[in-house]
Amino acid sequence: MAASSLDVVGIGNALVDVLARTDDAFLHAQGLVKGTMALIDSARAESLYALMGSGIEMSGGSAANTIAGLASLGGRGAYIGKVRNDQLGAVFAHDLRAIGVRFDTPASTEGPATARCLVLVTSDAQRTMNTYLGACVELGPGDIDQRLVASAAVTYLEGYLFDPPQAMAAFRRAAEFAHGAERKVSLTLSDPFCVERHRADFRDFVHNHVDVLFANEIEICSLFETKDFDAAARAVRGECEIAVLTRSAKGSVVVTRQDTVAVPAAPVAEVVDTTGAGDLYASGFLYGLTHGRDLDACARLGSLCAAEIISHIGARPESPLKDLAAKAGLI
């Protein structure tokens, strides 16, 4: 196996977040389930946007956030995802490249616009997401660059990719390429509703292809159809090499065939917006993993990055994570 020239290549739905504050009454009136992601079509995206308050636009996308966080830690990242050649597509591409992430997936030149996620943030810092997939549905196996995947120590896939129909094939091809080059495959379950929509596919994919799995408490319980976190943690043991289970303020638990490592959440002065918490946890963990750290250190790096992202609006770091991690003595 050749030395990897990249730490992580992320593959995901390339989208721009539109973040606005709202209240519980609005979520209720719109039939939205707090803390989850709902898929919406173009018409609903227009109508919901018209009802939302004024917002800010920031590049988002779960795996893209993770790779941006990895780059902010000083890691070497690349990203594969589909935007259109429109204004928001240019914003998305710029924001990855500006932080040193390689992003070469050709933008589509026709068809739906660049994807948007309407993110509604309530005063309890919870985020409720509504995703119009737009150009993401154009991502297909032909977009997976074999040399790029083979050059990365870890290929990181977001579960949201189970939604656009062609992406699943892209997904499987990426896993083949990665394992063919003796690299690791990592997956995040992304969202409990997403797990419900595709549970059998997720179970199969985790069992057969995933080395490093990320999931939060609700997602892992959904995957194994249990309400008991400990039961879910037992169920996942051995399904993949490393299962990383995040539990918000209760910290995280790393489960391997032999070991269980629990790490507390990093302290946060004020939780402002939880958008991107899981994404940035993965940034820190994967940075640690690709830099030879033990699981405890990986989890602490994950917690630190998650703590930064929830201290402000938006899912991209405001301050260089490398400096924060150095200050905390973690890198």
Added chain:
Amino acid sequence: MAASSLDVVGIGNALVDVLARTDDAFLHAQGLVKGTMALIDSARAESLYALMGSGIEMSGGSAANTIAGLASLGGRGAYIGKVRNDQLGAVFAHDLRAIGVRFDTPASTEGPATARCLVLVTSDAQRTMNTYLGACVELGPGDIDQRLVASAAVTYLEGYLFDPPQAMAAFRRAAEFAHGAERKVSLTLSDPFCVERHRADFRDFVHNHVDVLFANEIEICSLFETKDFDAAARAVRGECEIAVLTRSAKGSVVVTRQDTVAVPAAPVAEVVDTTGAGDLYASGFLYGLTHGRDLDACARLGSLCAAEIISHIGARPESPLKDLAAKAGLI
């Protein structure tokens, strides 16, 4: 004179801000003058954007920020400005309407894209702006809705409108309509370089058409070609009914024919980004003025709104200014 159904109609360059953090070395390397606004063409906008770090997008535009702030205080505002029918144009329109501002100027359907302002924020909280005027150059006298202008107690014009060639005519027409309906005309000088580019026109316009003038220390000194603030304050007295001169941390001074009212700056825990400080000062002042407050109260409202906007990134309020003003006992 009929009762006004609107407090303020703002007319300005309709643009979306792209805010990114940077350092002095970058400003120096790019030949940018900290704290000012430079006009850039499309090619320069592309090349500068490519060099900037990852950013966030927020609706901006000086007069639009002022009207958004007025609406956030509970005032009745409208806005006239030109976007294109593209993604950023839709964002701009949404963010005004979402806060209750009337915005009906038809978007252009061909020609340049919606304007952008590349805002570089340094660690001293200063903002350095680079504006690509885009669709703003299409704003002309035909876009000035006479009934709308006649229905507003104040027509508020930004000095930046002296830059796009047709806007000057729009500007003069708006002033005519306002005075024809016995309304007030207000102007902000916007930027010292803008004053330098158009000093004679500004002097003439202030003398003949402006009732309420806003300027910061550097702008008013530039207008009267002096380095001495007190000399500039003496020079402006009597040129218009009310001259409102802002001096950053030194507070503000309101100059009328008979009076001079000085008000301190409102306290700010941490100054994060000064983008929009002058715009939001004008929101507060004009809200007070159109609600029958005395000049001291108007200036205190201005200071309070400016203090909110400089406590975070971006030039649109994060929390409802009405609540802040009520808490401070100002409304």
